[in-house]
Amino acid sequence: MQQKEGLAQQNLVGTLKSNTSFSTFINAIDKAGLTASLDGTEQYTLFAPTDEAFSALPAGTLDRLLQPANKDELASLVNYHLVSGRKTTADVGKWQSARTVQGQAAPIKVAEGTLSVGGAHVTRPDIMARNGVIHGIDKVNIPEAKPH
Template sequence: MFKFALRTVTAAALVSAAVVSAQAANPKVGGAAMYENKNIIENAVNSKDHTTLVAAVKAAGLVSTLEGKGPFTVFAPTNEAFAALPAGTVDTLLKPENKAQLTKVLTCHVVAADAMSMAIAKMIKDDGGEHDVKTVGGCVLKAKQKGKMITLTDETGGVATVTIADVKQSNGVIHVIDKVLLPKS
């Protein structure tokens, strides 16, 4: 009887741990649940922290691309990251006549691979502390490990930190970052 009760508790504990683990697998982003069975755009539109990014993706005409099969890794800057750009930058980029420049900036946040943070960390370690990340937009980001955090240095020397990693999508993964990555002028 005692063994049976112990097994029942253990099984219940395992089920509870599995539920917690499943819930923790995809963190909330911008207060919204992120679903592995939805694509990057379907999830991003629900994040209150990524309204500027979503507007920029729409203005650049990249919605259908990021809804596509992938796989994609998107380093997703928050609204605060866009707000930290010099005054007027976002408004200027969103103008129709600047679509090419906006597209370049946005595609410098996208990698044509499904790169989870552990894989990125391994590449950094294997490359002696810094790994070149080639983006869809032709930018080369420098990935480094700072403690448990991954940082990305853009082509202008700006450094973004991954603040929420490994947000799985049906067509890739999102890593939330705290700075907009910029290409060389």
């Protein structure tokens, strides 16, 4: 019992790391320089694309995003999967859209009992962490490019 409680007390990054499905997203968070902000005490809801979701991106997209020159674009993409506050799928399912940390709203839909965010289905709901909740999703949501 003690070990299980200890696992629930990890922060968002630690919780992601203890789950083998999110290694690509952890790498993206790290390369975007956002690990420290997700290690803190502020509460977040994280819609985390699985490794399979990243592998479904067009060829070369992930490699390009992970290059140091594209750090801002990568940070924007990671922040588009992040919402301030600790929200379970029951909470999120009441919304029309999620206001992301990135700034753009991601549309929320519930159809046939499945919650989707920006077209990505929540496949692993309500993974609790000390400073938030993780929802595994089956697609990487790409924010709209901002005009320069």
